[in-house]
Amino acid sequence: MAAMTSSARPLLNRRLAEFGTTIFAEMSALAARTGAINLGQGFPDTDGPEEVREAAVRALRDGRGNQYPPGPGVPELRTAIADHQRRRYGLALDPDREVLVTAGATEAIAAALLALVEPGDEVIALEPYYDSYAACIAMAGGTRVPVTLRPRTEGGERRFVLDLDELRAAVTPRTRLILLNTPHNPTGTVLTRAELTAVAELACERDLLVVTDEVYEHLVFDGEHVPLATLEGMRERTLTIGSAGKTFSFTGWKVGWATGAPELVAAVRSAKQFLTYVASGPFQYAVAEALRLPDAFTDGMRDDLRAKRDLLSEGLAAAGFAVYRPAGTYFVTTDIRPLGAELSHGGDGFAFCRALPERCGVVAIPNAVFYDHRDAGAPFVRFAFCKRESVLEEAVSRLKALAG
Template structure:
């Protein structure tokens, strides 16, 4: 049978048409077509998920636990998340109606925004930031308003920068510390200043704390743990980074019941529930995964120290990231844009990094390098980067 294509005017959402594809993906696609590549572009641990965590998922299959869970997730997992949040970050959430297990932290952020933001609402987005923040705001009909940071201030956001961008339409602010792509962290005193402003203007805070455990120089302070901030904070986190579980796609949202109830409506219609087998893996990680996590953190700290110092020796100015597993060196001394630098480095030296502009306008002049790679790879990558920078300057 022969089918004839009929003429049809494609009717797409204006919101979707207005969003550009991920700037990270283009470099991944280009790198995948080349050989002898050292990739510092992927934002995930180089560790395999610990065996006991994988075994818990396999065991759940062997026991025939393949049905849906409750929409909000396994109660036992939510109870463990509740204990974990209280023990580690001094924030208390009722597992019955204040915690939702999501399909990665990405879904958690999506349903949080959709539950709070109406068309026309402005959401302050601290930049540089993860590539999905502004597009997700736009998909709600909201207006993302960038709040810039700079290397001169270690990429910490100031109260003054936030205040300058407040308008009567501002409804919420997006915070992400430790930060992707800069590795910046915020101390308690700085967060308390922001909290005072948030309370003064009655804002909602979306706090992406997926890298909370990967804090190297000081203890992570959760926004929700600050005085007067619990009831106005939606906290998003997950298992991908700290527990080396990126492909499992398990995250969670912690929020006061009215927010959680609204998010659950969206989650139950869009996702039903997170993968049952992945939830059992996450449960094991919560119960028995702390030791492996601590070992990873020690290793990341060592890699950070080596990599940042090596970049400086190669002639690239770089602040010391206090968390996550990214360095965000300045490449302005080369005279190239971040796109030009990343593309030429990939072609000439086979090292993949991410151009900083994809993380917002404030990222221009920088590139993101993940040091969640083996030391041997980092050493070779630094040699190649140093050779590239020397050649450019000559």
């Protein structure tokens, strides 16, 4: 052991050296130590529909999925995913060749990037981005090229906006794919049909692949969710990633999927088989049943979250934050600078979030961790509202201390 640790070469692969411990681990530990309300990490504090949970119990008792399920996913779930895409969006998929079940959307993203990206390839990602994107691009040997969503106020409403000229300018001869996320975590932006049409035209013009993370597809509060694969020219060049965790509030089950043209899915399956191989056997059967529930179930969960979004957004505004009310997802982004230089630590989101648990008994996440351009994200802080109403009310009450 002494010989190993004395080596000049670090133990950690240099591609991962920049990432360290995630901010979620740090802030969750801070919440536990201080007893603060944790609005940092995006997981619900209640389970989803009882019908779905009981479906998992039945599968366990019936011995379905207790041993290795098929590598691409159990047939019942692959068929249910294909049926869902056809019913919701008019996308016709072959469940045997165009659907792959994964260990959550995180594995789908990892497998997609490992399969489709080679060293030297450039991957465009919308900044701020979910933290695993950067790590997966690095593990694949690719170069990430961030295109920043810019804060803007339009008609009295604050939102983060994609600059399509900036996106076009980011494409080079080395660009392999665009990694898209809509509804977007952490900003809550839902890209419009016009914006997505422009992305599709660019991808077709420059012969680019697009991996699109649509895990919040059923949690759109304002506007509509438009799957990129439905747009002209995109069916054969888009890999769409979905997940049951966010839709049905069972994030611990880790059931995700990737859909697309047979060649794309086959490539991703080649990488996925050497990651988890298979996972979540009994839960796959339960998710198959969940996807067949009437739309009223997902509509009801969306409406419940919309009310929670409004509760927290209004409370944050009353506390003095500038609030970017999200059009979708679990999260609301705020600008801390209106709180004043002292309370906002000069607009330093890291310092603000590290002090907030002691000051108010609430935990949030600094958005700068989701940026390559840290200065662009410095004053923004993200709060999760996928919690019980009573928890959000208590958090809002505590945050009033910031307003004096």
